[in-house]
Amino acid sequence: MSQKTLRSLGSLIPWIIPVLVVTAWQLLGSLGILSSQILPTPAKVIEGTLRIAADGSLYEYIWISTKRAFIGFFIGGSIGFLLGLLNGLFPIASRFLDTSVQMIRTIPHLALVPLVILWFGVEEEAKLFLVALGVAFPIYLNTYHGIRNVDKGLIEMGRVYRLKGFSLFRQILLPGALPSILVGVRYALGVMWMSLIVAETIASDTGIGYMATSAREFMQMDIVVLSILLYALLGKLSDVIASILERSWLQWHPNFYRKKKKA
């Protein structure tokens, strides 16, 4: 076998287990060993998907959930990032704020669900608030620590070369903190979906979570399974986004080297 075919076969390896699992699932269902009341077969799930895709509600729900997730992420991420920068760059701000932020952080943000429903009902704000709250802390922590742990030798070098203020920040502090910030982003993307699922399941009248809850009431097992699969796919999508960010922003990092083009 040539190198090329070997390599393309190699890229199939991660998919062996998923394919086997789906095949076994379908077989068990078709043979009647696995009751459709417990788990509908993959074929049934595809059928259900086509059914709700036909009237367009599927796309609408996916779009609404994705939008919520990313708006919430943007709001919470910005707050966490700015707060992390503020406390990382100015010791006085960190003395003033860090303890309070750490205390709030220890509250599981999903414990606030009842309060959030009382405040916002099933409106958009409820979902955005929960997502933003969940996302803000991992980004805050990793930005703060990233800035604080930038190599002191590099900062001193910056002083010798008269880098000050914004140019010191842009050339040394921010890039130095970026690997840590991106770890926070990756973690926050996970928290983002989790918060959204909880929020949409409990208090919502649109979105994938709502789709799952209402399907449960009508015993539409195929749609329930579909919702779970959709969350898995969207979760994977955000993971891909995170690794694209890492590869493009951390090209210099030995972990993310790409072959550089000769200029």
Add this chain to the structure above:
Amino acid sequence: MPGMHIQLKEASKTFDQLRVLQRINLEVKPGEFVAIVGKSGCGKSTLLRLIAGLEPLTEGTLLIDGKEAKGLHEDTRVMFQDSRLLPWKTVLDNVTIGVVGHDKQAARTALKLVGLEDKRHEWPSVLSGGQQQRVALARALAGKPKLLLFDEPLGALDALTRLEMQNLIESLWEEEKFTAILVTHDVSEAVRLADRVIVIKNGIIDLDVEIPLARPRQVDQAFIHYQNTILDRLMKKEIRRR
């Protein structure tokens, strides 16, 4: 472009009650190459950091070209033991930091001086330790410094790379005529490069000796004589004066 003239007068440095340097008087003439040697912890690096303006003096004064200096001088550059290149900038962009006005062409010229022009698009982490120090040297030279301070910049390199770097530093110093101060614990490196060697012991200048040998220097009788004089002084048991 003449080098900088440096005068330290009665300079002392104290860290939390601990006296690191006591009443140091030192003059370095424009364009002179001075080496400071001493055992680890003797205060030689601190002395360099005082001259660099990285640390404030506890007592005494530092005059640069006759004027009292406070903080970092804009024509001073420091080379540290580690290269301190920014890993997220290419070699060329790292050198550009050293150029006043951040002109890439000037950075390229500086890279050519150290023989690494062809590595300009690489990340620093793919270079060897010696190459990284050469890039750091190019970055320091790119700003046309009048004073270049070396804080054991060759300490972490292997013996052959070290010799190469010594020759490079010597020839660049002869070309650019900056004032150079080298802190090292390697006596033969000091004798090889410096016009004058200063021995620091317990925070004071213990020996200040001219090395009038012709350059480039060979390890001959005279070279070994100077090396042994300095080594003897370094290793000698402390004379009790109390």
